Amino acid sequence: xxxxxxxxxxxxxxxxxxxxxxxxxxxxxxxxxxxxxxxxxxxxxxxxxxxxxxxxxxxxxxxxxxxxxxxxxxxxxxxxxxxxxxxxxxxxxxxxxxxxxxxxxxxxxxxxxxxxxxxxxxxxxxxxxxxxxxxxxxxxxxxxxxxxxxxxxxxxxxxxxxxxxxxxxxxxxxxxxxxxxxxxxxxxxxxxxxxxxxxxxxxxxxxxxxxxxxxxxxxxxxxxxxxxxxxxxxxxxxxxxxxxxxxxxxxxxxxxxxxxxxxxxxxxxxxxxxxxxxxxxxxxxxxxxxxxxxxxxxxxxxxxxxxxxxxxxxxxxxxxxxxxxxxxx
Amino acid sequence: xxxxxxxxxxxxxxxxxxxxxxxxxxxxxxxxxxxxxxxxxxxxxxxxxxxxxxxxxxxxxxxxxxxxxxxxxxxxxxxxxxxxxxxxxxxxxxxxxxxxxxxxxxxxxxxxxxxxxxxxxxxxxxxxxxxxxxxxxxxxxxxxxxxxxxxxxxxxxxxxxxxxxxxxxxxxxxxxxxxxxxxxxxxxxxxxxxxxxxxxxxxxxxxxxxxxxxxxxxxxxxxxxxxxxxxxxxxxxxxxxxxxxxxxxxxxxxxxxxxxxxxxxxxxxxxxxxxxxxxxxxxxxxxxxxxxxxxxxxxxxxxxxxxxxxxxxxxxxxxxxxxxxxxxx
DNA sequence: TGAAAATATGAAATGGATTTCATATGTGGA
DNA sequence: TCCACATATGAAATCCATTTCATATTTTCA
Numbered sequence: 219x220x221x222x223x224x225x226x227x228x229x230x231x232x233x234x235x236x237x238x239x240x241x242x243x244x245x246x247x248x249x250x251x252x253x254x255x256x257x258x259x260x261x262x263x264x265x266x267x268x269x270x271x272x273x274x275x276x277x278x279x280x281x282x283x284x285x286x287x288x289x290x291x292x293x294x295x296x297x298x299x300x301x302x303x304x305x306x307x308x309x310x311x312x313x314x315x316x317x318x319x320x321x322x323x324x325x326x327x328x329x330x331x332x333x334x335x336x337x338x339x340x341x342x343x344x345x346x347x348x349x350x351x352x353x354x355x356x357x358x359x360x361x362x363x364x365x366x367x368x369x370x371x372x373x374x375x376x377x378x379x380x381x382x383x384x385x386x387x388x389x390x391x392x393x394x395x396x397x398x399x400x401x402x403x404x405x406x407x408x409x410x411x412x413x414x415x416x417x418x419x420x421x422x423x424x425x426x427x428x429x430x431x432x433x434x435x436x437x438x439x440x441x442x443x444x445x446x447x448x449x450x451x452x453x454x455x456x457x458x459x460x461x462x463x464x465x466x467x468x469x470x471x472x473x474x475x476x477x478x479x480x481x482x483x484x485x486x487x488x489x490x491x492x493x494x495x496x497x498x499x500x501x502x503x504x505x506x507x508x509x510x511x512x513x514x515x516x517x518x519x520x521x522x523x524x525x526x527x528x529x530x531x532x533x534x535x536x537x538x539x540x541x542x543x544x545x546x547x
Numbered sequence: 548x549x550x551x552x553x554x555x556x557x558x559x560x561x562x563x564x565x566x567x568x569x570x571x572x573x574x575x576x577x578x579x580x581x582x583x584x585x586x587x588x589x590x591x592x593x594x595x596x597x598x599x600x601x602x603x604x605x606x607x608x609x610x611x612x613x614x615x616x617x618x619x620x621x622x623x624x625x626x627x628x629x630x631x632x633x634x635x636x637x638x639x640x641x642x643x644x645x646x647x648x649x650x651x652x653x654x655x656x657x658x659x660x661x662x663x664x665x666x667x668x669x670x671x672x673x674x675x676x677x678x679x680x681x682x683x684x685x686x687x688x689x690x691x692x693x694x695x696x697x698x699x700x701x702x703x704x705x706x707x708x709x710x711x712x713x714x715x716x717x718x719x720x721x722x723x724x725x726x727x728x729x730x731x732x733x734x735x736x737x738x739x740x741x742x743x744x745x746x747x748x749x750x751x752x753x754x755x756x757x758x759x760x761x762x763x764x765x766x767x768x769x770x771x772x773x774x775x776x777x778x779x780x781x782x783x784x785x786x787x788x789x790x791x792x793x794x795x796x797x798x799x800x801x802x803x804x805x806x807x808x809x810x811x812x813x814x815x816x817x818x819x820x821x822x823x824x825x826x827x828x829x830x831x832x833x834x835x836x837x838x839x840x841x842x843x844x845x846x847x848x849x850x851x852x853x854x855x856x857x858x859x860x861x862x863x864x865x866x867x868x869x870x871x872x873x874x875x876x
Numbered sequence: 877t878g879a880a881a882a883t884a885t886g887a888a889a890t891g892g893a894t895t896t897c898a899t900a901t902g903t904g905g906a
Numbered sequence: 907t908c909c910a911c912a913t914a915t916g917a918a919a920t921c922c923a924t925t926t927c928a929t930a931t932t933t934t935c936a
Contacts, residue, residue, distance in 0.1 A: 220892055231916040236894055243914050262658040266604070267892035270595040270921050277638070286624045286837075288617070295615045298641045308639040309606070312627045329591040436820075465824055491765075495794055497826040508615075549922055560886040565924055572884050596922035599891050 219261040228255040239263060277309045278518060279332035281323050283340045285312045287434075288490050289507045293338060293360065296511020304519055306333075317341060324349045334518045336360055341401045356521035360514045362404050368521065368530045370514045374404045374487075377503045377536035378412025381485045382457060384501075384538070386420050388483060388545035390455030393417060394446045395429045396439060396467065397459045405459055406431070409487065413457045428453065432463050436492075439466025447474060456484035461493045464500055468543070479545045489539050499541030510534055548590040557584040568592060606638045607847060608661035610652050612669045614641045616763075617819050618836045622667060622689065625840020633848055635662070646670060653678045663847045665689055670730045685850035689843045691733050697850065697859045699842045703733045703816075706832045706865035707741025710814045711786060713830075713867070715749050717812060717874035719784030722746060723775050724758045725768060725796065726788045734788055735760070738816065742786045754779065761792050765821075768795025776803065785813035790822045793829055797872070812873045828870030839863055 225232040228251040237244045238252040255261075269275050278301055282290055298308055309332055313319040320337075324346070327335055334355050339346075339362040350357055350367065359369040385393070395413055398406040410429065417424055428450050432442040439462060447453060447470070456471075458464035464486030468478060476482045478498055486493055486502040493500035517530050554561040557580040566573045567581040584590075598604050607630055611619055627637055638661055642648040649666075653675070656664055663684050668675075668691040679686050679696065688698040714722070724742055727735040739758065746753050757779050761767040768791060776782060776799070785800075787793035793815030797807060805811045807827055815822055815831040822829035846859050 221894095222892075232893080233895080233916060233918095234914085237915085240894075242895095243912085245914060248915085264599070264892050265658060265660045266595060266599040266602075267921090268894075270593070270599045270892080270923085271894045273595075273921080275595070284624075285627060286617075286620045288615075291615045291620045294639075295613075295641070298614060298639065302641070310623075310627065310637040310639050312624070312631070329594060331594045492820050492824045495821045495825045550924095551922080561923080562886060562888095562925080563884085566885085569924075571925095572882085574884060577885085593922050596891090597924075599893085599922080600924045602891085 219259050221261075221263065224252065224255050224259065224261050227259070228252045273330060275331065275333055276306050277332040278306050278515075279309045279311060279323070279327040279335045281311045281313060281320060281327075281335065281337045283313055283315050283320075283338060285310075288492075289488055289505070290338065292507035293511040293514075296508040296513075297336060297515045298511075299508075300512050300515035300519070306519075315340065317343065321345055321349060324353070327355075328353055330355070334358070334522055336514050336518055339364070340405070341399075342403070356518060358514045358518045358521070360510055362402075363531070363533075366529060368517050368528075370510045370517070370532045370534065371404060372505045372510065372534050373536055374408035375412040375415075377487070377505070377538075378409040378457070379416045380536070380538060381501070381503060382413045382416040384544060385455045385457070385483060385485065386416065386422065388455075388479075390483060390545075391422065392450070392452045393422060393424045393428065393455045393457065394443075394450060394453040395424065395457045395459075396432050396442050396446065396463050397429065397457075398434065398463075399431055405487075409457075409459045425450065432459075432466075434460060434462055436462045436466035436469065439463030440470045441466070443467040443470040444474075447471070447476075454482055456482055458484055458486045461486035461488040461490040461500060461502055464502070464543075465492050465496055468496055468498075468500070479543050483544045485543065493539075493541065498543050501541040501543045502539050504537040504539050506534055506537075548588050550590075550592065553581065553584050553588065553590050556588070557581045602659060604660065604662055605635050606661040607635050607844075608638045608640060608652070608656040608664045610640045610642060610649060610656075610664065610666045612642055612644050612649075612667060614639075617821075618817055618834070619667065621836035622840040622843075625837040625842075626665060626844045627840075628837075629841050629844035629848070635848075644669065646672065650674055650678055653682070656684070657682055659684070663687070663851055665843050665847055668693070669734070670728075671732070685847055687843045687847045687850070689839055691731075692860070692862075695858060697846050697857075699839045699846065699861045699863065700733060701834045701839065701863050702865055703737035704741040704744075706816070706834070706867075707738040707786070708745045709865070709867060710830070710832060711742045711745040713873060714784045714786070714812060714814065715745065715751065717784075717808075719812060719874075720751065721779070721781045722751060722753045722757065722784045722786065723772075723779060723782040724753065724786045724788075725761050725771050725775065725792050726758065726786075727763065727792075728760055734816075738786075738788045757782065761788075761795075763789060763791055765791045765795035765798065768792030769799045770795070772796040772799040773803075776800070776805075783811055785811055787813055787815045790815035790817040790819040790829060790831055793831070793872075794821050794825055797825055797827075797829070808872050808874045814872065818868050822868075822870065827872050830870040830872045831868050833866040833868050835863055835866075 221232050221235050225235045230248050311323040335357045338360045359367050363369050363371045397410040400406040430442045432438040471482050486500050489502050489504035493502045513532050550561050550564050554564045559577050640652040664686045667689045688696050692698050692700045726739040729735040759771045761771040800811050815829050818831050818833035822831045842861050
């Protein structure tokens with residue numbers, strides 16, 4: 219079934235059928251005829267032909283660093299919620315933390331496969347920016363603040379400061395920090411700096427060798443905590459850049475006979491399900507990932523509708539979720 | 548940049564450029580010319596025009612019951628892994644466990660928006676089957692066994708039998724079962740039946756009122772366990788259809804002063820991260836979700852390539868992951 | 877050496893819609 | 907009553923590639 223056949227059957231021109239479908243001028247009489255024919259035939263316009271003609275795909279490319287992660291799936295849930303309300307669909311691209319793939323996808327999506335891109339970012343290189351500059355479609359960056367681009371990000375620095383304050387208030391004297399790669403500005407750099415800033419302000423010194431980098435996994439958190447505690451057994455407060463790392467840390471600490479929080483207190487980031495289940499419950503930072511997904515979707519819709527070049531930036535707040543991994547508050 | 552401009556610049560016909568792009572007959576000389584022009588202009592063929600002409604989108608629609616779940620994200624990771632290797636992309640559709648939405652998406656994807664569909668299923672109604680029968684593109688069902696369709700599913704029944712045996716061997720006498728809705732054949736029915744079958748064979752009776760249904764969440768697991776233990780305080784073995792439910796159960800049991808596994812032993816399904824972190828570690832069934840995603844992707848690729856109408860069915864095995872939630876094994 | 881097969885190329889048809897252009901009619905306001 | 911404007915319609919152009927058809931040239935092999 220094509221629009222031509224419908225036109226013939228309804229005895230109108232192809233243009234009239236198109237107008238019926240797109241709310242153009244059409245008389246009631248012909249509208250009825252077309253309606254009837256379409257109902258009878260079950261005709262559905264060819265998406266490809268429409269896309270070719272209108273240059274719109276109703277698709278948003280979502281580039282993800284990984285797919286199998288609680289925070290990511292919350293983000294995607296948020297994006298999907300808003301976009302599907304507006305008739306858009308998600309084209310997923312999983313880069314598995316591979317920068318090359320990320321660039322590949324940016325390029326692939328370039329040639330109007332999608333109407334816009336939401337890039338859930340970790341690391342931004344010059345190449346990223348260069349490619350993004352050339353993109354003829356709107357991009358929204360999620361999770362990182364990138365100058366010159368619409369971005370939704372979290373107050374990682376502020377949140378890190380806040381939890382550090384809590385640990386200080388709870389009597390933390392000897393700190394350890396398990397962070398992420400500083401190439402990841404939000405998770406690695408901001409969170410680390412927020413913590414170090416407050417420690418400094420509070421006059422608490424922290425050895426450079428007590429500041430470590432782990433991968434985004436509990437296994438890595440476990441290993442790093444082990445190294446850290448071996449060399450710095452006096453540590454009584456541990457700042458972990460993600461819940462996964464904190465979970466690994468808890469595991470090691472318990473194994474090595476440390477009591478949490480009496481001997482060592484610690485915090486994480488992400489408000490993950492794991493953190494609610496672990497013993498003791500993890501005190502963590504809630505970063506409303508779902509909301510950030512929703513906001514990113516809203517912005518991309520805005521950019522698509524008005525074709526405005528405005529750069530919008532949204533910094534989302536945080537909420538500290540109290541568990542039992544800190545000493546008395 | 549269109550193929551026309553490239554053709555003009557390279558002083559060949561449009562067809563020759565197309566042949567260059569699609570490995571048709573072309574002389575070295577002209578190939579070089581075209582190659583050079585394409586390199587200079589950065590020309591990329593229009594996806595929409597290609598799609599219109601070739602009727603292929605290189606897109607696979609993936610219909611998910613929800614997006615924010617560990618098992619689902621593992622499945623998607625598996626699908627994505629295989630499909631991206633073959634140049635396909637994922638078009639995501641999240642139904643939020645809404646049957647209507649599921650049918651909508653099946654219908655939406657129908658008109659060659661995608662080349663094939665992977666339906667991660669929970670509940671199958673007559674309407675599902677009717678719609679699927681009409682689909683002009685291949686469908687693979689994941690997670691449920693549906694007669695007449697290619698499907699990848701897990702040995703839910705066998706796994707349920709196996710863990711029930713374990714609980715019996717560990718001295719379980721009074722059983723409780725927290726299942727999922729039996730409309731979900733795999734998770735609700737098969738797992739329940741596997742358990743009940745073995746209990747019966749072992750001569751262990753279980754009260755109908757000790758067989759409950761919970762939603763797919765720890766909160767619901769908590770609530771159901773509470774109800775169950777109120778009415779059946781003698782229960783010493785609890786079969787939970789999912790890890791989430793089991794996590795909720797553990798929470799309630801601990802709160803109510805029961806020791807796990809001494810007073811009550813229990814198992815879950817899913818081998819989730821939460822289950823590894825909870826105290827005591829959950830004994831659970833590993834269902835290789837990622838593998839099932841991969842297999843589903845492979846099958847859809849097969850169906851796409853040879854256009855064979857063959858129905859393929861793959862039943863995946865299981866592996867019991869020992870935690871500490873069962874009495875001595 | 878001659879016929880069949882492989883290689884090479886361009887013109888034109890094709891896919892299926894939307895949109896512009898031209899034209900016609902109906903309607904409201906001055 | 908006349909002009910401007912909204913409404914209504916179809917023919918034809920357009921979007922941008924792939925593919926078929928026709929035709930020409932080279933190779934290959936008997």
